[in-house]
Amino acid sequence: METKNNAMTWLFEILFPRYAWRIKTSDKKIYLTFDDGPIPEVTEWVLDELKKYNAKATFFVIGENIKRNSEIFQKVLTEGHHVGNHTQNHIRGWSKDTDTYLANFQECQKSILELKPSSTNLFRPPYGQIRRLQANEILKTHKVLMWSVLTRDYDVDLNAQQCLNNAIDRTEPGSIVLFHDSLKAQKNLYYVLPRFLEHFSKKGYEFCTIEL
Ligand SMILES: [Zn+2]
Secondary structure: OOOHHHHHHHHHHHHOOOOEOOOOOOOOEEEEEEEOOOOOOHHHHHHHHHHHOOOOEEEEEOHHHHHHOHHHHHHHHHOOOEEEEOOOOOOOHHHOOHHHHHHHHHHHHHHHHHHOOOOOOEEOOHHHOOOHHHHHHHOOOOEEEOOOEEOOOOOOOOOHHHHHHHHHHHOOOOOEEEEEOOOOOHHHHHHHHHHHHHHHHHOOOEEOOOOO
């Protein structure tokens, strides 16, 4: 069953078919993603909430945060979640030349490899910004993973209940849902995530990692 909410996702799939925008399935599966961690407190809080529902998720990590918070990064892995590359310093693809961008991407890959033996083949560009030439290189080794549900949890002007309603309305089987384990998102995240997990658990959904 498709809804009007997915019009943007269809459009993005047509315009940018090389990137993954959702997982094609009719099973009751939701793919939660958390960007910009790991950081103390917020990431740990997310892990505890996920555990309550036996939910698994994919964390798109910033390399410099892994270095600072390697124990929290280990905890993400130990608890059965998946991780992806989100660059070393959270840089914008549109304002960087290809070499600078790729070097920062590689640096994050190295940071992950130092702590995780099998590395990752998932990449999400910060701000969803990536140039064609940057993507050409990254796609040789990685899947570029976007999203179909943007919760806007980072938007401090967005009312938390509205944020929750939007997230619930837009989510359906196969949705890739974007949250942030960041200080900026904390206010909305702490309200929305537990209620989102409860809502879809009651409806019989599973929360799965992304393996492509
Ligand atoms: Zn980000």
